[in-house]
Amino acid sequence: VVCLESDLQDGQMMEVEVGHHGVLLTRSGGKYSAIGNQCTHYGAPLSKGFISGNRVRCPWHGSCFNVHTGDLEEYPGIDCLPCHKTLRQEKRIKRMGTAVPGVTHTVLLLGGGAASLSCAETLRQENFGGRIIMVTREDLLPYDKTRLSKVMNVESDSILMRRMEFFHQYDIEVWLRKEALSVDTDKKTVTFDDGSVQSYDQLLISTGCRAKGLDVPGMNLGNIKMLETNEKKNTNTEFFLSHSVLFLKVKEVVLKSGKVIPAEVLIVGIGTMPNSEYLKDSKIQMTSKNFVKVDKYMHTNVPDVFCGGDLAMFPLAIAKNRMINIGHWQMAQAQGRIVALNMLNKTTELNSVPFYWTVLVGKTIRYTGYGEGYTELVIKGQFEDRKFLALYIKDEEVIAAAGLNFDPAVSAVAERLATGKVITKDEAQSDDLSWLQLS
Numbered sequence: 100v101v102c103l104e105s106d107l108q109d110g111q112m113m114e115v116e117v118g119h120h121g122v123l124l125t126r127s128g129g130k131y132s133a134i135g136n137q138c139t140h141y142g143a144p145l146s147k148g149f150i151s152g153n154r155v156r157c158p159w160h161g162s163c164f165n166v167h168t169g170d171l172e173e174y175p176g177i178d179c180l181p182c183h184k185t186l187r188q189e190k191r192i193k194r195m196g197t198a199v200p201g202v203t204h205t206v207l208l209l210g211g212g213a214a215s216l217s218c219a220e221t222l223r224q225e226n227f228g229g230r231i232i233m234v235t236r237e238d239l240l241p242y243d244k245t246r247l248s249k250v251m252n253v254e255s256d257s258i259l260m261r262r263m264e265f266f267h268q269y270d271i272e273v274w275l276r277k278e279a280l281s282v283d284t285d286k287k288t289v290t291f292d293d294g295s296v297q298s299y300d301q302l303l304i305s306t307g308c309r310a311k312g313l314d315v316p317g318m319n320l321g322n323i324k325m326l327e328t329n330e331k332k333n334t335n336t337e338f339f340l341s342h343s344v345l346f347l348k349v350k351e352v353v354l355k356s357g358k359v360i361p362a363e364v365l366i367v368g369i370g371t372m373p374n375s376e377y378l379k380d381s382k383i384q385m386t387s388k389n390f391v392k393v394d395k396y397m398h399t400n401v402p403d404v405f406c407g408g409d410l411a412m413f414p415l416a417i418a419k420n421r422m423i424n425i426g427h428w429q430m431a432q433a434q435g436r437i438v439a440l441n442m443l444n445k446t447t448e449l450n451s452v453p454f455y456w457t458v459l460v461g462k463t464i465r466y467t468g469y470g471e472g473y474t475e476l477v478i479k480g481q482f483e484d485r486k487f488l489a490l491y492i493k494d495e496e497v498i499a500a501a502g503l504n505f506d507p508a509v510s511a512v513a514e515r516l517a518t519g520k521v522i523t524k525d526e527a528q529s530d531d532l533s534w535l536q537l538s
Contacts, residue, residue: 127153310372497516
């Protein structure tokens with residue numbers, strides 16, 4: 100006995116202990132279910148998250164799981180939860196197939212990031228039996244890039260999302276240290292920097308972006324390095340920074356105003372540039388800033404060519420299908436899944452709600468939605484107490500939220516946005532916060 104039936108009402112959840120393991124007990128639609136309580140992303144307690152209908156959303160980074168099956172329904176997690184049939188604590192992946200002898204249909208994935216990995220896994224989960232080739236210019240298998248800017252002593256081996264055994268088991272080819280030079284959509288071929296040419300039946304372009312460099316005197320000094328991957332680091336430091344950060348070791352910085360600032364370390368974050376030069380002579384349509392335009396199915400203007408991740412300019416459902424570019428890890432994963440389903444003619448639209456997090460001075464700020472163009476801001480809690488929820492208002496509705504030490508409020512907002520349930524300005528301003536499921 101872990102609880103009384105009356106302890107759990109419909110639409111509620113609680114953590115219980117079974118055999119020295121924490122288990123999430125839920126009640127939804129009159130049905131009780133028991134699944135793992137630790138999110139498969141970074142181990143957050145799901146009992147502190149937000150439950151809505153048949154799914155629970157992680158309080159930390161927004162991953163969603165089906166409460167009856169434990170299956171992953173929204174990223175950034177990539178594994179499923181153990182379910183009540185086993186109550187084992189290890190992570191679980193959905194059943195995946197392998198290549199089928201004689202099936203020659205080839206899916207080529209350019210880029211080794213979140214979108215490509217999600218696409219490859221979804222194809223195998225949906226019983227695609229053809230050839231899958233993932234090509235990356237990096238010398239590391241797909242890894243969790245979000246940790247590079249948040250954990251200063253991370254080791255390469257500890258951030259791999261899948262190990263080589265996984266790719267071998269499910270017949271996913273990974274070509275490292277190989278970069279695309281051009282795409283011929285008429286011949287359906289890609290030419291690489293080593294002179295090789297690979298044909299494809301369907302193509303995913305997900306080569307992402309790179310950091311912008313400063314165009315100032317001193318940039319050519321020998322101790323100035325551009326950090327774009329986990330491997331490119333200054334050997335005199337212990338910094339492991341994300342692909343969008345520039346690290347400089349200097350004596351001083353001279354501002355345009357003439358002010359001189361003594362410095363040993365300068366971190367420059369002035370945005371990114373799309374890795375799309377190899378597409379300039381192709382028929383693939385791009386924006387004036389060289390991002391690739393796609394529709395809500397992640398199709399480009401060329402048949403059998405898709406784009407996902409930081410390189411994609413796509414219609415965001417919660418922003419009334421406004422064409423935008425969002426460099427969020429979770430969105431790249433979601434787009435990769437949508438690409439795979441539409442490659443298999445399982446017509447599926449992108450409906451994910453952006454969910455982002457960052458760590459500053461040891462504190463995690465969570466953000467969801469799309470706040471551009473907001474006209475009002477409603478604050479719950481106090482900035483001074485480092486415990487608050489900010490609700491961004493536009494046209495009398497909440498369009499985004501940011502929170503610090505206010506879990507699971509941001510996840511609650513994300514779930515409301517995902518289900519299309521409007522959060523009105525009046526509701527946001529109300530003192531009644533029961534809809535946030537705050538503990």
